Amino acid sequence: MSRTLMFGFVCFNVVLATVTPVVAGHPPEEPDHGVNGSSFWDLWSGDEERQIADSDNVSAPRALRITTDVPLDKPPAAAETWNRRDIAEMPATDRSTAIHPTGATRTDGTYLKDVGVAIAGITPSTKALLSERQQPLYVPPNGTVFGTVDYRVAIPDETDTPTRRTEWNVTGHEVQSVTLLMDGEPVKNTTTDNVVRIAYRNQSKNATGSQSLTLRATATVQLMETVYREKTVCRPVNGNRTCRDWWTKHVETHNETVTVEQTRQVSVYNPELSGYRTTYPNGDTGVVVFRSHPWYGLHLPAGGIRGSWRFYVARDQQWDTLVETDEETTTTRHSPVHPVQVHAYPIRTETTQDAYRDITVLDSYGREFQAPDLSSSVALDSIQGTYVGSFGIAARAPSRDRDQSVRATGLVRGSQTRLSSDSTATIPVNKSEINLTIQNTTANTVTVEVTLKDAKTGVPIATVSRDGYIQLDGQRINTTANGTVQTTIPRQGDAITATYKPDDWWRTVPGYVSDSETVHVGGTVLRYVHLLFTLGVQVGTLLLAGFLIDRITGWGFWPPWRNL
Numbered sequence: 001m002s003r004t005l006m007f008g009f010v011c012f013n014v015v016l017a018t019v020t021p022v023v024a025g026h027p028p029e030e031p032d033h034g035v036n037g038s039s040f041w042d043l044w045s046g047d048e049e050r051q052i053a054d055s056d057n058v059s060a061p062r063a064l065r066i067t068t069d070v071p072l073d074k075p076p077a078a079a080e081t082w083n084r085r086d087i088a089e090m091p092a093t094d095r096s097t098a099i100h101p102t103g104a105t106r107t108d109g110t111y112l113k114d115v116g117v118a119i120a121g122i123t124p125s126t127k128a129l130l131s132e133r134q135q136p137l138y139v140p141p142n143g144t145v146f147g148t149v150d151y152r153v154a155i156p157d158e159t160d161t162p163t164r165r166t167e168w169n170v171t172g173h174e175v176q177s178v179t180l181l182m183d184g185e186p187v188k189n190t191t192t193d194n195v196v197r198i199a200y201r202n203q204s205k206n207a208t209g210s211q212s213l214t215l216r217a218t219a220t221v222q223l224m225e226t227v228y229r230e231k232t233v234c235r236p237v238n239g240n241r242t243c244r245d246w247w248t249k250h251v252e253t254h255n256e257t258v259t260v261e262q263t264r265q266v267s268v269y270n271p272e273l274s275g276y277r278t279t280y281p282n283g284d285t286g287v288v289v290f291r292s293h294p295w296y297g298l299h300l301p302a303g304g305i306r307g308s309w310r311f312y313v314a315r316d317q318q319w320d321t322l323v324e325t326d327e328e329t330t331t332t333r334h335s336p337v338h339p340v341q342v343h344a345y346p347i348r349t350e351t352t353q354d355a356y357r358d359i360t361v362l363d364s365y366g367r368e369f370q371a372p373d374l375s376s377s378v379a380l381d382s383i384q385g386t387y388v389g390s391f392g393i394a395a396r397a398p399s400r401d402r403d404q405s406v407r408a409t410g411l412v413r414g415s416q417t418r419l420s421s422d423s424t425a426t427i428p429v430n431k432s433e434i435n436l437t438i439q440n441t442t443a444n445t446v447t448v449e450v451t452l453k454d455a456k457t458g459v460p461i462a463t464v465s466r467d468g469y470i471q472l473d474g475q476r477i478n479t480t481a482n483g484t485v486q487t488t489i490p491r492q493g494d495a496i497t498a499t500y501k502p503d504d505w506w507r508t509v510p511g512y513v514s515d516s517e518t519v520h521v522g523g524t525v526l527r528y529v530h531l532l533f534t535l536g537v538q539v540g541t542l543l544l545a546g547f548l549i550d551r552i553t554g555w556g557f558w559p560p561w562r563n564l
Helices: 002-019 036-039 061-068 077-089 525-553
Strands: 098-101 105-106 110-125 126-128 135-141 141-154 164-182 185-190 194-198 210-237 240-268 273-279 285-292 297-302 301-305 311-314 321-324 332-334 338-347 360-365 368-370 387-388 392-397 405-411 417-418 424-425 434-439 445-455 470-471 475-477 483-489 495-502 515-520
Touching: 036 077, 036 141, 077 141, 077 194, 098 110, 098 141, 105 240, 110 210, 110 240, 110 301, 126 434, 141 164, 141 495, 164 194, 164 240, 194 210, 194 311, 285 360, 297 392, 301 392, 311 470, 434 495, 434 515, 445 470, 445 495, 470 483
Parallel strands: 126 338, 135 240, 273 424
Antiparallel strands: 098 321, 105 110, 110 141, 126 135, 141 194, 164 185, 164 210, 210 240, 273 285, 285 392, 297 301, 297 405, 311 338, 321 332, 360 392, 368 387, 405 417, 434 445, 445 483, 470 475, 470 495, 495 515
């Protein structure tokens, strides 16, 4: 008895394993779908890392992919190329079989079963890991949605009795339509086979907020039911009642339509760009650029600035296996389709950027977020605690040629925007002129007067009514409406320095650059230099005259200090 039970248990498990085997998804081992070289290996962050045996002969890019993950400086075009061609690997089925990824949305009708739809990806797009709770999927106003649709037809059983017989025939079935909806409104309709490719254009509505992107599929089927019934008909013949059996035929058509949809929350990434521009007195360019979404960096003629974001690409694990159903069984198998998704994640706690040496980052702005934890399968260094996402950057750069263009790069590939004059305010930046005069001195104090004015127009600069200040030997003071201030400070040495430290040029019109002056307690440095120069010229003139006279007359008194 125990052997019989054990044998049954083993058979049951063999059958169960045959019906629902455990299938582990994995990407291809070699470049494919038009993605070559190192670009291919950049697509598989999140896969299992392992050590490479000394005997393994693998390329350097593949070895790097096997052992770790690498942060990317921009969303790779290879992700879009891969998804566009990879979706064509979805297996085709007949009317009796349906196949879907594990993440598909499915429903049943009377005759249509396992009607399902699955979104494979939106390209280009970037999932921004702002925080643990905020991880929007940014999509551009123009893009393409990939997916699959499938179903199977369940034909009712035929019946056959002595008096009644039924037959069923499928006269037609199809995916009637696939519709893409954005925020509940239809964007585009198409008829398709099991592979869906829908391009959408100019979707700028609700560009700053989350909205739903829905892939809606409708399948139809038509069946013909033929019913045969036996009927006995009796008639009088020559005075006798004669009965005969007849078969009647009745045909009925059955139509069914089933609609199923799958929705993803997206945010149309079309950031508005605004800011300020200026030209410094020495010809340098100053810009301040703000965007309505987190963004990646800034490009000026002198170079570029990179924000706090980096990127990686990982496959959608809901597509690792496919579920295949027919009338009797459900099986799983490895999926040949591996759509990938670009992710943006914060790599720095500040928005101080990696800038080229010719560019000075003056300030950066952003919203503070709690840094998210990356998936344990992603072998990348991430920050802990809070960080400031890149929303605005102020920079100064030397002018290069005539090209004064400023471009901002977003988190979604291709989302590059030029800073135009329509969205930019031009702010003048002038030179400032500071003068420092000693009014009175004692053994312990010095009374000075500081005058600050616009070096170009001569207009007094009143720091009391605008941001910025005068730093006088470590003390902060402000000039009044006439651009002057008189104050007494402790005497700490023979020299006093006053420096004008203006506020950021884009905060108050006009902006100014700094100026500084140093004086000695007994007078200005220039006064002493002038005195020394005057005395030096006079003494030098007398010595030269004596030398010439001695050479001409031969009196022999040169040099005059010879007999000392």
